[in-house]
Amino acid sequence: MTKNKENVPAKAVESLFNKVSNLIEQARVRVAAAMNVAEVYTKYQIGRLIVEDEQKGKYRAEYGKQILSKLSERLLSTYESGWTVDTLKRCRFFYRIYCPQQIGATVLPQSEVLPDFTLSWSHYLVLMRIKNADERRFYEIEATSGNWSVRELQRQYGSSLYERLALSWDKEQVARLSRVGNVVEKPEDIIKNPVTLEFVGLKPDASYSESKLESAIIGKLQDFLLELGKGFLFEARQKRFSFDEDNYYVDLVLYNRLLQCYVLVDLKVDKLTHQDLGQMQMYVNYYDRYVKQDFEKPTIGILLCKEKKDTLVKLTLPEDANIYASAYELYLPDKKLLQAKVKEWVNEFENAR
Structure with missing residues (x-):
């Protein structure tokens, strides 16, 4: 059997x-x-x-x-x-x-306390090339907290992330970058000027439409979210909403899990106008009133434009508006010029104290 x-x-x-x-x-x-x-x-x-x-x-x-x-x-x-x-x-x-x-x-005798190394040797080979100690510390913190690959560290350093953040912030906040990195606590902390989109592959001198720019960004979505900063998640492209029998479309709808709020992005290939700002204000109002949950923070609107004017933004929008305009570049910025500008800015602030 x-x-x-x-x-x-x-x-x-x-x-x-x-x-x-x-x-x-x-x-x-x-x-x-x-x-x-x-x-x-x-x-x-x-x-x-x-x-x-x-x-x-x-x-x-x-x-x-x-x-x-x-x-x-x-x-x-x-x-x-x-x-x-x-x-x-x-x-x-x-x-x-x-x-x-x-x-x-002169290096003094060895201390019993060793530095707290958190990255690979390949990461430190990149960091060692950064002469400014504050800038080097910033990239070390960001690479650790963001789990950056060596390639991403090279890209962020090459695109002058430190300088762009420093020039986007108040002068009093610049020193914080080297101590704690880019801590996202409020909407202003996620804004960079300029946003660098060299990875999309569009030539700076070429003629292109907003839809072409949008398609190029979607094709490199991971790079785009990393360029924007920490905590961004993609939700939709050309998100439609309707009222009074009219349809409206938001170019990109993102969500920031650190701020717990929606982030609406509109792309403009020309200079910024007051009509663009008014339209984004309407988008933000709609999301705050009909989409946002009670536990979420107010919606943020970001206009990525070829040219922006701070005076126009201030005159068009109320002071408490959660809308920001940021210029974008299709090529990597001149790092030496940005470094000189940051140094000039910090010196000006220190001398005024």
């Missing part, structure tokens, strides 16, 4: 597999993160040893290059690839930048 084998339900296997698979994937992420942090701390400590060795006197300073070359040869023969002279120089530079105790170019 043959014993019948019990059939295992496929759903039971699938359920167990998903749970086990999830644990394995989480473990892989934790291991990768731990390896990244271990690499950073190791290279920081290597940099410390090199700096301390070089500061032992004239002999070390005179033969410093040869020592690094010989050290590299020994390391490569023992640990194979990776430990080139350039890598050792980067370790040294990394330590000099992030050492918590420095006086000028």
Whole structure:
């Protein structure tokens, strides 16, 4: 007599597999993160040893290059690839930048307290190129909190995010960027001037319509949401609402989970007009009265336009209007010009105190 084998339900296997698979994937992420942090701390400590060795006197300073070359040869023969002279120089530079105790170019004896590294070595290779300490700290905070990839960090730095935020804020708030990053607490905190849309691929000197710009943005939606800032979620394109037998369309409807409010975006390929502002005010009023839930904050309206005039905005809208105009650029801004402007602005503020 043959014993019948019990059939295992496929759903039971699938359920167990998903749970086990999830644990394995989480473990892989934790291991990768731990390896990244271990690499950073190791290279920081290597940099410390090199700096301390070089500061032992004239002999070390005179033969410093040869020592690094010989050290590299020994390391490569023992640990194979990776430990080139350039890598050792980067370790040294990394330590000099992030050492918590420095006086000028002299690094003091090692502190027991190590810096709190949160990113990968590849991230810090990008950050080390940023000379301004406040700006470097800002990008480190943002990359950590936003879980930026190295590519995204490079893009945000290349598009001068720090300078654009600094020039969009009140002067008193600029110093906060290097301490806590871009904290979103109120509608003004999500506005940048300009918004950089170089990723959409439209040429600055080409003729294009608002629908073409909108389509280009939708095609690069993830990049667009990252450019706008923290907490943005996409809801709809060309969202229609009707009253008095007329139809109206909002170009882009977003939601900001940090502010807990709708964000309506209208795109204008020409300069801003008072009619544009009035139309956006009507959109915002509609959402506040008929769409917004009681627990949500007032709707925000953003007009992305080729040219904007602050005086026109102030004269057209009431002071408490939740509507903002921001210029956009189809190319990356000149970083040196923005840096000079921020420095000028900060100096002006400090001298006035």
